[in-house]
Amino acid sequence: MQAQLIANDIACRRGERLLFKGLSLGCAPGDALQVTGSNGVGKSSLIRILAGLLKPFSGEVSTTGAMGLIDETLALDANQPLGKALAFWERIDGCRDPSRALEVLQLEELLDVPVRFLSTGQKKRAAFARLLNRNCPIWLLDEPLNGLDTQAQKSVESLVALHCSGGGIAVVASHQAMALPDAETLAIEDFAA
Numbered sequence: 001m002q003a004q005l006i007a008n009d010i011a012c013r014r015g016e017r018l019l020f021k022g023l024s025l026g027c028a029p030g031d032a033l034q035v036t037g038s039n040g041v042g043k044s045s046l047i048r049i050l051a052g053l054l055k056p057f058s059g060e061v062s063t064t065g066a067m068g069l070i071d072e073t074l075a076l077d078a079n080q081p082l083g084k085a086l087a088f089w090e091r092i093d094g095c096r097d098p099s100r101a102l103e104v105l106q107l108e109e110l111l112d113v114p115v116r117f118l119s120t121g122q123k124k125r126a127a128f129a130r131l132l133n134r135n136c137p138i139w140l141l142d143e144p145l146n147g148l149d150t151q152a153q154k155s156v157e158s159l160v161a162l163h164c165s166g167g168g169i170a171v172v173a174s175h176q177a178m179a180l181p182d183a184e185t186l187a188i189e190d191f192a193a
């Protein structure tokens with residue numbers, strides 16, 4: 001079955017504040033969607049709603065296909081060397097070719113470094129390695145360029161573009177516009193409550 005991500009008439013409330021309402025979107029294989037907006041407008045909240053981690057105040061999300069999320073939390077054991085921390089998930093995710101992600105994200109030389117000692121950008125690259133290894137069709141990326149240097153930003157942009165050109169879906173929440181061919185833009189301000 002083909003991957004799909006649909007959100008219908010979503011409203012989001014955080015605390016006592018209604019952040020946005022009437023937000024709908026639909027993504028099919030090959031689609032890239034950039035979610036834009038100023039600080040605090042609700043970009044991360046929308047990503048969490050799409051991921052099923054936050055209940056919308058109203059509206060519905062439906063998905064077909066597995067989702068992978070990258071946000072500020074790194075789901076790798078901080079006390080393990082990077083190689084072992086990634087290998088734990090490679091076994092669970094049934095990854096057949098972990099070396100590809102290590103090469104693409106230039107992580108080979110960091111495999112013996114405990115995850116907690118990695119720099120911000122190195123951690124972000126490690127998160128992308130795990131995402132690649134999962135081989136899931138729907139990518140939800142919250143500020144994926146944060147902490148990355150120019151070269152790593154370009155690598156990530158290429159990875160996301162490649163994912164979409166191969167039939168994947170990417171929803172990207174970011175202050176910085178990503179160079180993604182044919183990406184649609186969703187400005188959360190347009191749905192401000």
Ligand SMILES: Nc1ncnc2c1ncn2[C@@H]1O[C@H](COP(=O)(O)OP(=O)(O)OP(=O)(O)O)[C@@H](O)[C@H]1O
Nearest residue numbers: 014015016019037038039040041042043044045046
């Ligand atoms: N658990 C919470 N309880 C109450 N308010 C919250 C909670 N989490 C976030 N908020 C508020 O919701 C608003 C939207 O937060 P969110 O992180 O979604 O914004 P954002 O657009 O991603 O911001 P940024 O660009 O700074 O990352 C903010 O005003 C924030 O303070």
